[in-house]
Amino acid sequence: MNISFNRSFLTGKEAHYIYEAVYAHKLCGNGDFTKKCQQFFEEKYGFKKAVMTTSGTDALEMAAILCDVKPGDEVIVPSYTFVSSALAFVRQGARIIFADSCENNPNIDPDKIEALITDKTKVIVPVHYAGVACDMDKIMEIANRHNILVVEDAAQAIDSYYKGKPLGGIGHLGCFSFHETKNVTAGGEGGLLVVNDERFIRRAEIIWEKGTNRAEFFRGMVNKYGWVDTGSSFLPSEINSAFLWAQLECLDTIQTRRKAIWNMYFEGLKELAAKGCFILPDIPEYATNNGHMFYIVCRSLVERTRLIGLLKENEIYAAFHYLSLHLSDYYREHHVGEIPNLPNCDRFADCLVRLPMYFELKEEEVLKVIECIKSYYQIL
């Protein structure tokens, strides 16, 4: 029994909708499937404006442009995250100020943000790791008090909530990813920018369409369209949106199954966690779990390396996750000033391991993973 780490789920309708898009002879961006997907997010989650992008990275790049980030501006980002959370702002010339994670989970520690704020701070980027909410009330309060914008990196956080509010819909802007590894995919790559602050809606449409006011032209608001701002080609092809539409139609089924797998792991491993062998995911009472990822945090790098090795010997593929961005080659080479000391981030980088998690993972496979982990801790 070979258990992969991740496997994207097909609902069965993807090829059908792609076929529809192909034979409608409307394959470029902003067609019917793109509009359907955007409307889905606006209606289900009450997002003011949702704009499909070619990736989560592109959604973050659009957000960085919309925030008008300029050389010298500072942007606060957790160090335990994917490169794009920082890179999108670096491309605008920002200086990244890395923040540490919480002690109990990899999300940015809100109590450490204020000390990092200067008169150059323009944006804070909370990343909802594993789809579990950061403490957004605290973050928004700090941001509003200092007149700073908040861009939620909700790449992993579809259908997850903070005190009943959908993630991605709380900050001024929110960014989702539909990469193959996410709960739903737009055929391998895709993303979504959510605009919650109305001030950014008009400009978002322009930046999305290569700096032109094409959207206004198609709505009949101007009689010709032209170059009015900066931008890029951020909109995906209809093929990607058609694929995503098939997945969104089954979102509730997908979420139910993923959460059931997550719960199976949690129940099966809680005895070992109670003995102190490792730490299970922490879901604060203000947050929900969207079944994006199941991880455990081992006691040391050595223990984690051996565990991943043992799982692999048993044909189970588990994976560590981010390396601390503040210790990356790129940051060290480009950062002026001291490299910060971020111990919680470094601990997650060394000790966190993600277990197989995907829709089609069978109950006996989850049990095999649990048994293998149990056998490892019995022989230690």
Ligand SMILES: Cc1ncc(COP(=O)(O)O)c(C=O)c1O
């Ligand atoms: C936290 C986070 N931010 C941003 C991204 C970038 O998304 P994409 O791969 O769609 O560009 C990812 C993707 O894995 C991510 O996990």
